[in-house]
Amino acid sequence: MRAAGKGGAHISGAEGLYTGRELLQAVNECAERALAHTRGAPESVVITLEKLSTKPLLLKALPVSTLKCGSPGEADEIAGRVLLGLGVSGSAVSAALKVLRADEAMRGAAIIDAKTGKRLEPDRHRGVRTSRMGISKGARTALSKRLAPLGLNTSTVREALVLATKVAFARGVVAELCISDDPGYTTGYIASKSSGYQRIPRIKHRGSLHGGRAVFVKGSTNIPGLIDYLQERPVMVTGVSGVIRKVVKS
Numbered sequence: 001m002r003a004a005g006k007g008g009a010h011i012s013g014a015e016g017l018y019t020g021r022e023l024l025q026a027v028n029e030c031a032e033r034a035l036a037h038t039r040g041a042p043e044s045v046v047i048t049l050e051k052l053s054t055k056p057l058l059l060k061a062l063p064v065s066t067l068k069c070g071s072p073g074e075a076d077e078i079a080g081r082v083l084l085g086l087g088v089s090g091s092a093v094s095a096a097l098k099v100l101r102a103d104e105a106m107r108g109a110a111i112i113d114a115k116t117g118k119r120l121e122p123d124r125h126r127g128v129r130t131s132r133m134g135i136s137k138g139a140r141t142a143l144s145k146r147l148a149p150l151g152l153n154t155s156t157v158r159e160a161l162v163l164a165t166k167v168a169f170a171r172g173v174v175a176e177l178c179i180s181d182d183p184g185y186t187t188g189y190i191a192s193k194s195s196g197y198q199r200i201p202r203i204k205h206r207g208s209l210h211g212g213r214a215v216f217v218k219g220s221t222n223i224p225g226l227i228d229y230l231q232e233r234p235v236m237v238t239g240v241s242g243v244i245r246k247v248v249k250s
């Protein structure tokens with residue numbers, strides 16, 4: 001689903017993989033979400049349905065943890081520190097934060113060279129939209145069971161975890177940094193195959209419309225290949241990892 005406001009400005013998007021009757025329910029939920037979005041009323045909503053022509057790649061969801069963070073300023077420091085530990089340079093983190101904290105949110109993610117901080121996606125206005133990922137019924141039930149005791153069993157968290165899992169398993173990806181563009185949602189995350197999905201509370205002030213995603217990649221990455229994987233390759237999360245109860249110090 002894609003919902004846009006005046007002049008095509010990004011309001012909301014969503015994607016998933018569904019079978020049978022789930023599909024109609026998903027279409028309904030997408031329409032509802034688009035029409036009642038906190039970023040504003042859309043001028044257009046486009047819902048596209050496509051049949052998969054290849055079997056999805058099956059992945060286990062990244063483990064979830066929550067870092068201790070008190071403010072957006074602290075979040076930037078934490079992001080710098082955690083990402084440096086994963087091999088992302090200070091200049092690459094700065095380049096990412098510039099995009100994620102810009103007034104106008106992109107529809108997709110910026111792709112950034114983890115060493116040089118150079119933007120690598122061909123369309124810098126749109127970015128690259130990760131699509132064709134979903135979660136099996138069994139994994140969704142298992143995930144809900146693990147997230148519920150922590151008050152984290154929301155579609156926002158579940159969908160972000162599925163997306164982050166697909167991105168983390170891409171060839172060449174070092175890490176991902178995300179800030180929601182919803183004015184009422186102030187938690188972001190850092191995700192990677194080695195560190196899992198680390199939530200960062202209070203990464204932005206309530207009410208702000210900025211947000212975005214940055215995917216940090218090794219310099220040697222085949223960018224067209226990466227974009228093809230992110231946009232086209234169907235990925236299904238069919239298993240879950242642990243959810244760490246305690247807030248962890250970064």
Ligand code: WAQ
Nearest residue numbers: 105106107108109129130157160180181182187212213
């Ligand atoms: N592919 C690439 N980039 C995307 C996609 C996608 N499918 N969906 C969103 N983005 C980019 C786009 O620039 C948005 O402006 C930005 O990310 C934020 O999207 O554990 O809600 O859907 O508590 O607002 C993460 C924390 C929530 C969840 C993320 O993102 C938690 C969220 P949003």
Ligand code: MG
Nearest residue numbers: 012180181182
């Ligand atoms: Mg949003």
